[in-house]
Amino acid sequence: MTESASHSFSLRNVPALGQFLFGPRWVGLGLLLAVLVPLGILVIEPGRVWGALMGFDLLAKACLALFLLLSLIGIFRAKAAIYLPAMGLAFMLAFLLFGQRWFSLFFLVVSPALVMRLARPRREGPRHGKSQWMLLSERFLRSTLAQMGLFGVMFFYLITFFGPFLWPVDPLLQVDAGNLKLMGPGTHGFLFGSDQFSRDILSRLIAGAWISMTIGLFAVGLSISMGFFFGLLAGFFGGWVDFVVMRLVDLLLGIPRLVLLLVVVAFFKDSVPSEYRMHLIVVILGLTGWMGTSRLVRGEVLTTKERDFVQAGRALGFSNFRLMFKHIAPNCMAPVIVSAALGIGGTILVEAALSFLGLGVPPPTPSWGSMVADGKEYLTKAWWISTLSGFTIVAAVVSFNLLGDGIRDALDPRLASKRLNRKQILAAMRRSEQKEGLERQAQRMGGSPKGLQEGV
Amino acid sequence: MFAYILRRVLTSIPLLFLLATLLFILIHMVPGDPSDLHIGDRFSPEYVAQIKKNMGLDQPVIVQYGKWLRNVAIFDFGESFANSRTVSSLVLEALPNTLLLSGISLVLIFGLGVMMGVISAVRQYHPSDFILTLVSLFLYSMPSFWLALMLILLSARFFPSWPLSGMVGEEVINKMAAIQEAKEFGEPLTVHLSTWEVFLDRARHLVMPAFALGIAGAAGVARFTRSSMLEIIRQDFIRTARAKGVSGRVVILKHALRNGLIPVITLLGLYLPFLVSGAVLIESIFAWPGMGRLIVTAINQRDYPVIMATSLLLAFLVVVGNLLADILYAVVDPRIRYD
Numbered sequence: 001m002t003e004s005a006s007h008s009f010s011l012r013n014v015p016a017l018g019q020f021l022f023g024p025r026w027v028g029l030g031l032l033l034a035v036l037v038p039l040g041i042l043v044i045e046p047g048r049v050w051g052a053l054m055g056f057d058l059l060a061k062a063c064l065a066l067f068l069l070l071s072l073i074g075i076f077r078a079k080a081a082i083y084l085p086a087m088g089l090a091f092m093l094a095f096l097l098f099g100q101r102w103f104s105l106f107f108l109v110v111s112p113a114l115v116m117r118l119a120r121p122r123r124e125g126p127r128h129g130k131s132q133w134m135l136l137s138e139r140f141l142r143s144t145l146a147q148m149g150l151f152g153v154m155f156f157y158l159i160t161f162f163g164p165f166l167w168p169v170d171p172l173l174q175v176d177a178g179n180l181k182l183m184g185p186g187t188h189g190f191l192f193g194s195d196q197f198s199r200d201i202l203s204r205l206i207a208g209a210w211i212s213m214t215i216g217l218f219a220v221g222l223s224i225s226m227g228f229f230f231g232l233l234a235g236f237f238g239g240w241v242d243f244v245v246m247r248l249v250d251l252l253l254g255i256p257r258l259v260l261l262l263v264v265v266a267f268f269k270d271s272v273p274s275e276y277r278m279h280l281i282v283v284i285l286g287l288t289g290w291m292g293t294s295r296l297v298r299g300e301v302l303t304t305k306e307r308d309f310v311q312a313g314r315a316l317g318f319s320n321f322r323l324m325f326k327h328i329a330p331n332c333m334a335p336v337i338v339s340a341a342l343g344i345g346g347t348i349l350v351e352a353a354l355s356f357l358g359l360g361v362p363p364p365t366p367s368w369g370s371m372v373a374d375g376k377e378y379l380t381k382a383w384w385i386s387t388l389s390g391f392t393i394v395a396a397v398v399s400f401n402l403l404g405d406g407i408r409d410a411l412d413p414r415l416a417s418k419r420l421n422r423k424q425i426l427a428a429m430r431r432s433e434q435k436e437g438l439e440r441q442a443q444r445m446g447g448s449p450k451g452l453q454e455g456v
Numbered sequence: 457m458f459a460y461i462l463r464r465v466l467t468s469i470p471l472l473f474l475l476a477t478l479l480f481i482l483i484h485m486v487p488g489d490p491s492d493l494h495i496g497d498r499f500s501p502e503y504v505a506q507i508k509k510n511m512g513l514d515q516p517v518i519v520q521y522g523k524w525l526r527n528v529a530i531f532d533f534g535e536s537f538a539n540s541r542t543v544s545s546l547v548l549e550a551l552p553n554t555l556l557l558s559g560i561s562l563v564l565i566f567g568l569g570v571m572m573g574v575i576s577a578v579r580q581y582h583p584s585d586f587i588l589t590l591v592s593l594f595l596y597s598m599p600s601f602w603l604a605l606m607l608i609l610l611s612a613r614f615f616p617s618w619p620l621s622g623m624v625g626e627e628v629i630n631k632m633a634a635i636q637e638a639k640e641f642g643e644p645l646t647v648h649l650s651t652w653e654v655f656l657d658r659a660r661h662l663v664m665p666a667f668a669l670g671i672a673g674a675a676g677v678a679r680f681t682r683s684s685m686l687e688i689i690r691q692d693f694i695r696t697a698r699a700k701g702v703s704g705r706v707v708i709l710k711h712a713l714r715n716g717l718i719p720v721i722t723l724l725g726l727y728l729p730f731l732v733s734g735a736v737l738i739e740s741i742f743a744w745p746g747m748g749r750l751i752v753t754a755i756n757q758r759d760y761p762v763i764m765a766t767s768l769l770l771a772f773l774v775v776v777g778n779l780l781a782d783i784l785y786a787v788v789d790p791r792i793r794y795d
Contacts, residue, residue, distance in 0.1 A: 390602035
């Protein structure tokens with residue numbers, strides 16, 4: 001492709017649409033939804049959007065959150081490795097300060113950056129080489145399943161954020177309060193049916209996404225940050241620090257998690273006001289889930305520590321802090337990201353189990369687990385209550401697991417199990433033939449194949 | 457090897473002691489205590505004080521701790537607050553039921569899981585691999601309690617006579633009662649209850665809970681086995697074996713599977729606590745009278761002694777399971793040597 005061609009207009013270069021048409025298709029679909037859903041809401045109900053914006057006083061709070069984030073990054077003055085825990089901390093603070101509305105902050109602060117990063121048109125022509133992250137995302141997007149996982153995750157977060165604009169009726173409203181009949185899916189305007197209090201299941205499922213997504217993200221954010229920090233500490237310093245941290249890990253791993261959760265939530269729930277029940281669950285899930293990550297990180301740090309660039313840094317007299325966070329940590333991120341993505345799926349399941357037992361967020365608030373429990377009593381009379389809520393849980397967890405698997409495969413190309421179709425195999429063969437041809441030609445001419453390629 | 461095992465066993469003892477302490481602290485940090493259940497207008501303060509005294513809750517925490525630790529050392533877990541039976545008898549009553557249920561699902565987990573994993577690894581890129589991988593992903597992402605409800609829903613529709621809850625069917629209970637009665641009154645036996653009948657009844661009750669409990673784990677094991685087998689299959693010695701002319705079946709089952717199972721076997725040790733605790737939700741749904749139900753009722757009734765005893769048992773199993781996993785690893789893989 002020549003210089004001039006890349007400047008001319010092409011559908012390929014339109015963010016979101018270009019991706020949807022020319023691939024990665026699923027990511028393009030997700031981006032399209034991310035653009036179209038808010039636009040559609042804005043067009044259909046501008047008044048409500050304006051009201052919500054005014055009510056939430058978003059801008060001021062978004063600025064505050066941005067400030068928190070920047071100052072946290074500033075405090076640590078470290079690179080990518082610290083963004084994750086720093087963002088975790090910042091969002092934790094935002095969550096504590098703003099409760100249910102933290103999500104709007106998330107979208108205002110992070111999503112423009114994310115969309116711009118993902119929607120950047122594909123550059124054509126020669127490049128100076130690719131960064132590790134670009135290679136990673138290329139390998140990631142090569143797999144359709146991984147793309148579908150990313151799409152699913154985007155879809156559920158979209159639903160979480162725009163829930164109040166998307167649900168057909170108020171999730172707490174008893175539509176037909178006088179006549180509490182169980183309506184099947186598709187009847188009387190209930191697309192997914194109604195529950196025993198004549199509330200709309202679809203609306204409740206949309207509203208319940210908030211609980212699962214928030215608890216999943218925050219609990220895993222907390223546990224990953226803690227696990228990363230302790231693992232780094234133990235691996236880097238070794239000696240008695242390692243001994244103490246690892247014995248602590250052994251000790252905490254010995255506590256049966258589900259039983260601990262049941263005991264703590266059951267016993268503390270009366271002394272915690274119901275609007276903070278969710279914070280309690282987040283903190284407990286976070287505090288009981290970090291041990292695995294810290295073992296993983298410790299192992300990774302132990303090998304990274306011995307590499308030459310760390311020794312060089314030591315010889316240059318870098319401080320331990322700088323070595324730890326700036327040089328070692330970024331190189332130990334890979335397993336952490338994977339365990340975070342897979343961890344969110346697992347946490348959603350644990351939260352659903354807690355809600356199922358009635359130990360989750362208190363009743364009028366819809367949550368997927370408690371909706372499955374609601375349907376338990378009416379299983380034969382109204383199959384749709386439990387079935388559809390359960391399918392939603394499965395869809396969300398599958399999305400996160402696909403995402404995690406995709407990232408893992410992308411990080412470890414040895415394990416990549418991509419099935420090439422005939423066309424792709426032929427293309428690959430042609431490429432290698434061409435390359436061989438070029439090499440042979442170059443050898444004949446006594447030049448390097450690389451120089452020749454650049455000349456073409 | 458022996459020295460290593462001995463050292464690991466010795467280091468687990470202080471670990472268990474610390475765990476017991478931690479559990480004690482945790483339970484006693486909880487606001488409110490079991491005597492709260494008796495607070496209200498109906499009870500006089502003297503009565504509540506007496507109850508507290510009976511439960512040993514009036515003493516300083518440190519004294520309670522010392523007493524508890526001494527009793528644990530001699531396996532005396534005290535009496536349940538809720539129904540004045542000894543904790544040991546409650547646990548011993550529930551434990552065999554749970555072991556039966558989770559033992560069978562453990563067989564399902566590893567049997568089915570390894571089979572699925574091997575098939576999809578051997579047929580990589582084949583449609584059957586794709587389908588198996590997708591199916592195991594879905595099963596793995598499925599909440600077990602929901603799967604249980606779906607099984608109940610399906611069986612209610614298609615097999616209305618299939619037993620949905622409990623451990624023993626009504627028919628068997630009636631017959632047992634009749635036999636008991638006949639024995640008590642010395643009458644001749646009119647009803648007959650064969651062992652086979654009891655076994656069949658138990659098996660019918662077991663199918664659904666065991667399936668609901670095991671299938672997610674099986675999917676996890678399948679994923680694990682698949683990746684471990686894929687790594688092995690690509691190694692040189694497999695190619696050598698194939699080149700020698702060893703048949704495909706032998707290569708897979710003898711050369712590859714033996715090596716591919718090494719990481720899977722260590723999972724066995726980690727599943728030890730699952731034998732006792734894995735069934736909390738499933739047992740509640742299917743009304744299976746096991747440890748899971750015991751734990752949930754104990755938590756609802758704030759039955760400290762039962763909670764403490766069961767958590768300690770679970771913690772013990774976790775520690776033992778980890779130890780077992782390490783030892784198994786060394787036993788099956790001669791490349792690993794501990795000194």
